[in-house]
Amino acid sequence: MELDVVGLSRLQFAMTALYHFLFVPLTIGLSVLLATMETVYVMTGREIWKRMVKFWGTLFGINFVLGVATGLTMEFQFGMNWAYFSQYVGDVFGAPLAIEGLMAFFMEATFVGLFFFGWDRLSARQHLMATWAVAIGTNFSxxxxxxxNGWMQHPVGAEFNPGTMRMEIVSFFEVMFNPVAQAKFVHTVSAxxxxxxxxxxxxxAWYMLKGRHIDIAKRSITVASAFGIASALSVVVLGDESGYEANLNQQMKLATMESMWETEPAPASFNLFAVPDMANRDNAFAIEVPYVMGLIATRSLTKEVPGIIELVERSKEHIRQGAIALDALKTIRAAKGEEVDPEVRLAFEANKKHMGYGYLLVPFSDDPLNATEEEIDAAAWSTVPNVWPMFWAFRIMVACGFFFIAFTAALTVMSSAGKLDILRQKHRWILQIAVLSIPLPFLACEMGWFVAEYGRQPWIIEGVLPTAQAASNLSVAELLVTISGFVILYTVLLVVEISLMIKAIGKGPEEHEEDPDPQVARSNFTPVAAE
Known part of the structure; x- marks a missing residue:
């Protein structure tokens, strides 16, 4: 990434988005777990479940506050760093973002207050309804x-208006039920x-290793492991759906994820391991699994999955058509509403769907309509993201996913058989793995977003608007200052969040006579600060 205005704008948004998404998945997941645990409390009337909800709710609250604080600035960045993008898609983006703010965020925030301050003011059933409202609001957000975001990946339900130079909605139904958006939603929520x-x-697991709050720890593992195995399996299934949608709508992203340079005979193989070589456009040390990629991408054994080189060749024709559309648009705009030659209007209408590809020539040619073959070739290859990080980010995410399935399945079996106590007595290493695995889902989520967003480059709107055309008119110095400020602020917030979480975990749930384990010596109950 170059240290120019566009590169720095991308870097700033990427950093703030990755910081923000450290908090989002935990908030989404904990909200549903809280509602599940409180449902058990209302059904059984056992106080231990209420104390579980209050304890995990404290951690949810800390995370929720930091998620809101880091998320608000992201929407401001659309106007700060991506002014032309905001103008170009304001008609499309305004509706879902407004609904998110009015319906989901305010619903979520309102019922979060009732969750924390309504324990002594609401009946058990009323409080349960508030908790489920928090979970629903969180997921609606x-x-x-x-x-x-899905519309940026697959722009449907909107058309370009040459008079306003904006994308304008023609079908909100298509925007809302965009298949890419729906696949992303269920996949992200499951993650x-x-x-x-x-x-x-x-x-x-940490509590069990320390001999603290054993009853709450075992119940929490039982609920979380069952919830985790169902969710982890759904992530894999929904990931398969995302792969299928990518082959339909973002074939270059899929090809770079697989480091698939050449179009293979159907069905395509999956590269389990490879060392991508961008210079030679090939892979070294490739280990392939037959048929798998073809089944994921096409759900058949007879359809091909196009490779990077073939997709680049297709892009060249789109670029030529886009250059014609840009030239016609220039003439239409110059007419300022007066009558335009019908042939010019026809040329624009025939080629406007590829106009975004014409913009790709701007960095390489002063006259896109008369660009040389070398310039067109350079513009076409600019549609290929760096294969190396795409390839390995995807595999890190997938490896984490299969680990989560195996680990949560094992814990589900043990908890169902009532054998969690054996972990403390004979298999403490399993509990240690559980503690060390806490960062892994966050890593997997970050890798997933990296693949989704970096894999879309050079497009800010797939096939419609290149990222280079969407940035604000800022200076490098201004961006460096704001990036430094965001990094410092967000790092401080992250440190504060981790500190508060550790403090809350160290304090633990409310003490109760049934919590201590009589088999554990009192010496094990050492305060966290002393350890």
Whole structure:
């Protein structure tokens, strides 16, 4: 990434987004776990479940506050760093973001207050309804954000208006039920559920290792492991759906994820391991699994999955058509509403769907309509993201996913058989793995977002608007100052969040006579600060 205005704007948004998404998945997942635990409390009337809800709710609250604080600035960045993008898609983005703010965020924030301050003011059933409202609001917040993001990946339901130079909605139904957005929503939410499950398991395992709050820890592991295995399996299934949608709508992203340079005979193989070589456009040390990629991408054994080189060749024709559309648009705009030659209008209408590809020539040619073959070739290859990070980020995410399935399945079996106490007595290493695994779902989520967003480059709106055309008119110095400020602020917030979480975990749930384990010596109850 170059240290120019566009590169620095991308860096700033990427950093703030990755910081923000450290908090989002845990908030999404914990909200549902809290509602589940409180449902058990209302059904059984056992106080231990109420104390579980209050304890995990404290951690949820800390995370929720930091998530809101880091998320608000992201929307301001659309106007700060991406002014032309905001103008270009304001008609499309305004609706889902407004709905997210009015319906989901305010619903979520309102009922969060009732969750924390309504224990002594609401009946048990009323408080349970408030907790489920928090969970629903949290998930609705993700839905509307991902509808907006999904439209950037697969712009449907909107058309370009040459008079206003904006994308304008023609079907809100298509925007809302965009298949890419829906696949992203369920996949992202399921990943958040896995994150919360692994977090609860890890913290509970730490308590079991220390001999503290054993009853709460075992119940938490039981709920979280069952929740985790269901969520982890759904992530894999929904990831398969995302792969299928990518082959339909973002073939270059899929090809770079697989480091697939050449179009293979159907069905395509999956590269389990490879060392991508951008210079030679090939892979070294490739280990392939037959048929798998073809089944994921096409759900058949007869359809091909196009490789990077073939997709670049297709882009060249789109670029030529886009250059014609840009030239016609220039003439239409110069007419300022007066009558335009019908042939010019026809040329624009025939080629406007590829106009975004014409913009790709801007960095390489002063006259896109008369660009040389070398310039067109350079513009076409600019549609290929760096294969190396795409390839390995995807595999890190997948490896984490299969680990989560195996680990939560094992804990589910043990908890169902009533054998969690054996972990403390004979298999403490399993509990230690659980504690050490707490960061892994966060890593997997960050890798997933990296693949989704970096894999879309050079487009800020897939096939419609290149990122280089969307940035604000800022200076490098201004961006360096704001990036430094954001990094410092967000790092401080992250340190504060981790400190508060550690303090809350160290304090633990409210003490109760049934919590201590009589088999554990009192010496094990050493205060965290003393350890």
């Amino acid at each position: 993700a839905l509307w954000i991902l509808i907006a 958040g559920y896995v994150t919360a499950a692994m977090f609860v398991i890890g913290v509970s």
